[in-house]
Amino acid sequence: MVYKILLLENYDNYFSLFSSEEIELKIETSIGNPLVGLAINDTLLLGIKEGSNFKVSLIINVTNIISGRLIIKKMLEVSIRVSYENTMEIGSQLPKVIDITEDEYKRILSEMISNYNDVQPQSPVNQLQEILPENQIPDYESRNRLITGAPGTGKSSFIDTEFKDKYFANEKLYKRIMFHSRYNYSNFVGSYKPVPIYIKDVENEDKYIYICEDAVTQREIQHKSSLTYEFVPGPFIEILENALNHPNSNFLLIIEEINRAEAADVFGDIFQLLDRDEENNSKYSIKFNADVMNYLAQVVINEGRCYKAHTFVRLPKNLYIWATMNSADQGVKKLDTAFKRRWSYKFISINEYEKNMNGNLKKDIILKINENVSYIINWSTLRKSLNAILVNKDIAEDKLIGPFFMKEKEIVDPDDFKFKLLLYLKDDVLRHKANQVFKYNTFTEIIENFDNGKDIFHDTIKANLKGISKYNAVEG
Known part of the structure; x- marks a missing residue:
């Protein structure tokens, strides 16, 4: 593909946002005669403007606008018009348009990224579209996937080691929420x-910088408290924007604990986008509210099957949404069937990733309660024996204890051990069956006796409980 570049090195240019759909580009020439550009979506009209009259000189397709250089993909129309008042022809003043190859286009973009990373933020439509790595992913990987399992089974670790770290090493390719x-x-x-x-000047905190309409040619003003309202995208729209603008890169949105919120309410109309077709794009399209659609029209430069400005949106095949869920905790919500069936599932069994556990957790560790009381803890043995006891008490599998439920530093911390493990067993797992495992009815009694080195577990399970014993300092 042949690209074109519009060179504006001889002009001071700036951008001003005056509505949600239009950007005005003013190019001040060295002799003071302004060429004005009106950008609507991805089309720039470059010409002369006097009052309400706009005389078109160029109509071009915008790819990038930044600091004096405008990259364009296709020249749509070129016509020289006459300026107002002095009727001087402006053809000689028009910036030079030259053809460039795709390799030159990419080189220029890389150079612009390097040179202009510190430029003050402009309107989203004018921001440089960065070149991101093309991370190929096997087609069998699910676009929408729920990872479920008991607490501590390694759900987040699975996403990282089996998916994110393999395919999304660049941090700009994924978001985690x-x-x-x-x-x-x-x-x-x-x-x-x-x-x-207004924002504070980093070089002088007593001065403020005006950033509302003209972020490039800033001017200092007196301290003044003032606000404006802007559409601030959430993580879903941010990653959707990236996926639509970079079709050759894949993007990943990781949602931790998806069922701690009312997931169907959070997704809203996005729910319909989760149905994927044979090409893994959304089967159906939606039209977001005007605020979202206007924002996307400013920031998305690629239109096609998955996006048309102000008209519709689909999830593109290069956008993956993976989430973890845990049904064991009391604060989680139930996912409805219609929502769940739009995801593929990965269930992590209780011991599936035990091989990845810290080796020290398979050894004896000293838990010192005080000067007189210590315990020998073998975490791997203890949790397995507790799980066997819980299963015998008809406790559901999603409430069992996974290998990563506790870290080594938590096992040697008396408070962490008591409040993370013992309290979880009593209040979240056993609840009304607590007296079948513990000798005492209240948590206060349990931890007081534990601190004093007394048995806290019921006599009926002591024979099956392994991995925890009192440590005799003299014998040790």
Whole structure:
């Protein structure tokens, strides 16, 4: 493909955002005669503007605009018009347009990235589209995947070692977020939020810089408290934007604890996008609310099957959404069947990744409670014997204890051991069956006796409980 470059080195240019759909580009010539560009979506009209009249000189397709150089893919129309008032022809003043190859195009982009990374932020449509690595992924990998299993089985570790670290080494190719009980659609997708018009000058904290309309030619002003409202994208829209703009790269959104929020409410209309066709794009399209669609029109430069400005959006095949879920905790929500069937599943069994456990957790570790009381803990043995006891008490598998439930530093910390393991067993796992495993009814009694070196487990299970014993300092 042949690209074209519009060279503007002889002009001082700046951008001003005056609506959600249009960007005005003003190019001040050395003799003061302004060439004005009006960018609508991905089309730039370059010409002369006087009042409400706009005389077109160039119509071009925008790929990138930044600091004096405009890269364009296709010249749509070139026509020389006459300027106003002095009727001077502006043809000689037009920037030079030259053909460049695709390799030259990529080289120029890389050079621009290097040279202009520190340029003040401009309107999203004018930001440089960075060249990202093309990370090929086997087609059998699921686009939407839920990883489930008991606490500590290594769900997040599975995503990292088996997927993220293999294919998404560049941190710009993935995002990791966590759902919680107050997480909602606006957090996930984005919303209008107040943002400051003025920021402090990094070189002089007593001065503020005006950044609202003209981020390139900044001017210092007196301290003034002022806000404006802008659409601030959430993590889903941010990664969707990247996937649409970079079809040759793959992107991953990792959602930890997806069922801690009302997942169907958080996804909202995105729910419909989760159905994928044979090419792994969304089978159906949606049209977000005007705020989101206007934002996407500013930042997405590629239109096609998965996106048309102000019209529709689909998930592209290069966007993966993987999530973890744990049904054991009391604070989690239930995922409805319609939502779940749009995902593929990976269930991690209780001992599946025990081989990846820290080797010290398979050895005896001293847990010192105080000067008089210590215990010998073998975590691997202890958790397996506890799991066997819990299964015998008809405890559900998703409440059993995985190999990564506790770290080595937590096992040797008395408070962590008591409040992470013993309290979990009593309040979250056993609940009304706690007296079948513990000798005492209250957690206070359990930890007081544990601190004093007394048996806290019921006599009926002591024969099957292994991996924990009192440590005799004299004999040790």
